[in-house]
Structure formats: C-alpha cells, structure tokens
Amino acid sequence: MEKCKWCGGIFHCYKSPGLKPDWVRKRCKSCCYISYKTPPTPDQLDEIYLQAWQKDRGVGGFATGSTNTLISHSLIQSTGLNCKGLRCLDYGAGSGALSRVLISLGADVLCYEPYGPAPSDLASFWIQNQRELNAVEPFDLVFFVEVIEHAIEPVAVCRDINQLLKHGGKLIVTTPNSLGLTARLSGQSWRETENATHIGLFSNQALVQCLRQSGFVNLTRLKRPVRYSNSRIKSFFLSILQICGIDGGLRVIAEKK
C-alpha cells in the first residue's frame, strides 16, 4: 500500500473537485496531507490555468489567489523582517500586489510568474521564463505565497528555490492549512479542495517535512496575526485562530542551510 511521502501514514479517499470529478483525491490519515491519487499532467493543468487567466482577464483568479495590498503589508510585517535594500524574489507573483508593496518598502524586487502577462507598471521587474530565473543574482528573500499547493513536485520546486537563495537567505511560504478550523469543520467539502489546481494541501507537519527534504533549516511557523479583511471584527476573531495556529493558512519562514 502506498505510504505518505511526508509521514509514512496511509491514505483514505477524499472527494474530487467538482470541475474534475475524475481527478481522485486522497488524504493522509496521519498528517492530513491531501493530494491526488494520480497527479494531473502539466498539460492538463495548463489548460485549466489558461482558462482561468482568460476568464479573469489576466487578474489570475483562483490560479493565483487574492493577495492584495492589505494582506501583503500585513504578511511582510508578520515576518518581522526589514525588507529595505534586500534582494527579494516574488515566486509566483500573480497580479503583482506583494511585489508592489515590497518595492514601496525599498526592496530590490524580481517577479517570477510563468502564467499570464506582466502588469505594465511591473514589466521591468518581471520574468516569465524559468531559465532566465536561474541566471540571475541570488536572493536574500524569496516569497512563495499561495503557490506550493499548485506544485506537482513540491520538493523539486523548493529545491530550485533553495538554489536561488544566498547562504542564510530566507524563504517565506504561505499555503492553505489542511488542519485549520474550517478544514476540520468542512469534512470532505473544504473549499480549498474544490480548486482543481490545488495539487497538494499541507498541514504544518507535512509542510515542515517538505521544506526539510528541500534543504531548509531553522523552520519557524509564523503565528503573528496577518490581516485578511478590512472588517475589525473578522480580523479580531481570525487573529485568535492565527495565534492558536488553527486558522486557514500556514505561514512558515525557513533558512537556506
């Protein structure tokens, strides 16, 4: 029987996304990592992403999440890092919201986004091609925001990112939390699993294993509250879940060995 690559646990079946009912999901009974029995091919995924980009006229839609200016500021603040003068990579830049905030804070920013065109104001910071990325100067910080859940081979992608960092450089990764309160209460109807492009949905345990296997050390889970809403009441309740580590998102900072 196939074992979980993060914890060695066994799987049970989990509901397929509505858009792709033949893409069968599985969930580790032990670490709660949710993935596909057979991962989709890059071509199958490209088809869904292209549809999403066209539908949303380049804004990204579900392909890139919805990280806006408020969230970006709050996320950067939660890391406790001063980004001024640091060389930063926004890996999977989406619509560029995080990059704009980093630029406003005085960081030296490069955006990497293989899907969709560069926004006109970020064109000179933007690269679409993986080969170009491998040829640039190493980074102090890589932001990997709501991207790892889309990777077919997450360890391979994290190893590639590891190679892009300077020694002691840091990776900030965010992804949905498969052991968050909403995921626990939703059973097999957790909305993040409805998104067919979410190939791997991590718990903290699974994410830590993935990052360790990719050559990262000094892993710290960020529990400092990040604002995802303009509503004070919503933000207050969310901040309690975040401090307890049972909110809908995982945020981890890791260092290159």
Ligand SMILES: [Zn+2]
């Ligand atoms: Zn597992």
